[in-house]
Structures are given as C-alpha cells and as structure tokens.
Amino acid sequence: MNELELIAKLTKSLPANPNVMTGVGDDCAVLDLGLPEKLILFKTDAAVEDIHFTPETPPEKIGRKALARCLSDIAAMAGTPVAALVTLGLPEKFDPEFVGKIYDGLNVLAEKFGVAIVGGETTTNPGRIFISIALLGTVARGKQVLRSGAKAGDAIFVTGELGGSLAGKHLEFEPRLEEARWLADHFSIHAMIDLSDGLAGDLPHILKASGGGAELLKSAVPISRAAKLRARKSPTAKPAIAAALTDGEDFELLFTVAGADAVKLLDAWKKIFPKLKLSCIGKIVAGGGILICDKAGSHKLNAHGYIHFA
Amino acid sequence: MNELELIAKLTKSLPANPNVMTGVGDDCAVLDLGLPEKLILFKTDAAVEDIHFTPETPPEKIGRKALARCLSDIAAMAGTPVAALVTLGLPEKFDPEFVGKIYDGLNVLAEKFGVAIVGGETTTNPGRIFISIALLGTVARGKQVLRSGAKAGDAIFVTGELGGSLAGKHLEFEPRLEEARWLADHFSIHAMIDLSDGLAGDLPHILKASGGGAELLKSAVPISRAAKLRARKSPTAKPAIAAALTDGEDFELLFTVAGADAVKLLDAWKKIFPKLKLSCIGKIVAGGGILICDKAGSHKLNAHGYIHFA
16 A cells, blocks of 8 residues: 555545635645635645655755745645744754754745744654654635646646756755745636646646646656756666656646636746746646647656655 | 753744744744634644554554644643644554554544544654644634743642553543633633643743742642552552652643632532542742642652653
C-alpha cells in the first residue's frame, strides 16, 4: 500500500462539522469561522531528512524549505499566510547551533511573508531530523481557488520553469503567494495547485477533482536550465522534457482559466511580473487522461509524477 | 541543553505580526483575525513512540491520546476545538490495519468533541511512530484564560486527582473542555494551564508568567487511587503525595480565581459537575517559589515535574 492508497483509505469517512468548506483533498483545508470577508486556510506539511533534504543540507535551508513548502500550499489557494507552529524532531544529542540555524532560515522567510511564528515544540526522533509546520492563513471569501473548478476549454498555465529542482531550486524556491493573489484578484481562476510531485503527477489531481482530461503541447512546456543541463551532461539522465514533466519539487503554480481569458491574462502578467515566465501549456478537454502533442502526433502521458510515501 | 533551554533560545525573537495576541509560552497561541466575538486558538502537539506511548499500546489509544493532548491545551484556554490536521510518521513497512486503528481512536474522540479532521499527511520515519496534531479552535473574545493572570491572594484549584497516570489514565483521560468553558463563563478565572508535566512542573509556568509564588496545603492535594496503589505495592515507588506532585500526564486543569470567589465556585461546581472532584489546594502569594505546608511546617517544593526533552 503506497501513500495515496493509504490516504484514500484513511480519509473515506473523517469527522466533519459545519465549519468545513473544503476538507481533505485540496492544497489546504478551507474553514468558515464566520469572518464576513475571509475564510481560514489550514495546512500542515513535514520536511524529513533523506526525503526532502540530506544530512549535508545547510540547516538554514532546511528551515527555509520546511516553511516554503507550506507557503506554496497557501499560494495554491490564492491565500495569505498568517501564523505558523513548528514541530522539530531531533536526535537525542543535537547541536543547538544547528537547530538555531534551522530557525534562522525559517524566520527569514517568515519575516518576508509576514508570517508570525507562534509556537511549536521539539521532540526526540532518533532516526532522522524532521520539521512539521502547521500554517494558518486567510483568503478573501469567494476568492479561494480549489482543484475542482477546471472546465473543458480552459487554458492550462504554469509559472516558471519545470524540472531539475533537486539541483538546488528545491531549497531556494519562492512561494508564489503574490502571483496567486494577483491571479485570483484579476481573473476567474478555475482551478489551481502547486507543483510538488511534477506536472504529470499533479495535473491529474486537478483532472480528478474537476472531471475532464488535458491536452498538453510538448513544445510549450517550460523546461528549466537545470533539467536541460543535466540531460546534456549525463547520458543516463532523463530527457529534459521528461524531467520537466515528472521531476518533483518545482513549487510552481499550475492553474486553469477560461480559454477566452488566456491572451488577456498573458499580456497582463507580462506587465506585472516581467521576470517570471508564464506559459500556456495546453487545454482542458472532455474525457479523461492527459495527451501530450508534438509534430509527430499525440500520445498518452503515463509518466506519473513520482508516487512517494512521504 | 534540555528542551526548556532550547525553547528559550529559539523563542527569544520570533517573527510576529499584528494578528498575534499570545504567541509562544501559553497552552495555545491566540490570534485575532477580526472575528467580532471570537479569537482563534492554534496549537500543535506530538505523541511519540517510547515517550508518550509504547510499542505495546493499542493503536486506537495512540490516536485517541494524540488528539486528547491537543484538546487539553484548548481546554486550558477555555476554548472550543474546531478542526485538526494529522501528521503521521510511520516505518517504511507499516501495517495499514494498525494505521486505520490509530485513526479510529482519533476519530471517535474528534466526533465526541465536534472536531473536524480536515487533512494531514503521512511520512516515513524509520525510528519510531509519531503523530503530530495541529488543532485550530476558537474562544469567546475576552474569555481566553492565559497563564499570566494569577494574583496574590488567588485560590489555586485543580480538577480530578493527580499522579499515577501512566498506569492507564494517560491513554483514556477526558479533556476538560466543557468544564473549562463553564469556569470561564461563570467566574473570572485569572490563570489556567493543563497539567502535563505534573503539578510541581506546571504550577511554576503560571507563577513565572504571572509573577508571584504559591503556598500549597499538602493534605488538600488530591491523590489518585493509582498513585496510592503503586506506593503501597512497591517499596521503590515514590510516596503517593510525591507522585501526585511530580508525575506527568494528568491532563487536569490547574487554575486560580480570586480568594473571595473560592467557596462560591466550589459550591456551583458540585452542582454542575458532581462526578468530577475539584480541590482548592492553596493560594498565590507575593514572592516566588512554591511552599508546601503540612502539620510539621512548610518546606520548599523543589521537586520539579520531570523536565523532559519531548
């Protein structure tokens, strides 16, 4: 049983209450606590040694990544982060300086995005270091973007460039908070997710939640320099396009808007975010699955983003 | 460096923002998100194998305890829990049935207290099973009870009976949510905490936050049957009164009210909660430290609740 099968089993019938607008199955839970203009976003995410970082990762970058991963989930709802709690699992003999640096990296990112660190705890964990972050945020009522709103005919967009994140980006990526809020403020964004398991792994989440399939234009998929370099240097590496489709940890936004909005959105984006690439990579279609098209024709994309138990 | 020293170091200068009413250092963080009648409570707590449960603990009780610990923190603020996220660290080869039973125990308690389980994640953790719960709650604006409001002359109360929790209660305790809300609704509760590290370990948190010391009446400290039994059966066990003062995991409420309210409170309590003992165990005094008094005189209570790095 892998992670997805386990989650499916565990989440079949969870306790609910009238405050829950969106529970399990989106980037964040969405709660209605009666705020007239806002909904509450709620999310936890763990960064674990040997999965999300290595024993060689500088501690500042461990702390930074742990928080950035959660911020990216808030971004995927078009929300604003407010406050975080930090749970740190440490070996029994830990180096206080190392731990201090984990917090340094985390705090710098928290300050940047106005997130208060309001508590947490440390616990012993002999196996490996882990950091679990619980994050609370808000989103303007009605502006929350779920995975479930994509419609046939929607244009599919992705920010930035994809693939090869493990070469460094996964420790330094910028959560797309400002960009996501701008999108939700200025356009009717039908569905959105942040890319953590690769385009081929995460687009199916939108398709499953929304119903429908997707047709991607191979030449439109933005491939990162890191993925291209790796493909060129190592004969055993994935082709760059495969890396862009299936590597994890991109933490870019994947979203859909009505096809009629696509050009207007691209034009407006270029003026507001001239340094961040935005690519229209295909469209939502009736039916299921993902087709990827190039000059030679179209074939099914069955390269799953890596299904990891983590 | 132990847990408390590490926390002191890490929490010296954490990022804050105007939403934070109470950050690190109370049972929950308190946030003001603009709800006219409510404040938000935010808390995480981890239950870890070999610290909070053993490999022999039935999985339902592991799940139950993990959530109950967090609920007890919400109770200590006089709050109401709303929604929880569950992070589960599991060995690579886990038994799905075992994990299902962890959730069963957790879900039963969640249903009982109206808590929605709105997501979470699983992650591999080779060393030991851990469950970290992030809990979001609310409290009526102005009714939140902090650790910092105790005043000289206050009467000190404790619910239930203390000590010997590891004999079984730690897996089955009832979070005192209803009792705490009733207290805050009907009396001016000056300070409150839930007992997780023992009376002698947790009362100092109130004293430190409020300023002042305490005088306890030894004969008034309610000792559990389990602590008495253990003391009687084993010559190497702590005396029962020492167990009541220093054993951890009681998860009872410790609170203070103005001395003038003490008798009225005891009378009202007996009518509303006839099955749950409430004991007035002493008073808050000027100056620091804890004195414990019996017929033979008074002496300083230096038996700390166990300072654990967990």
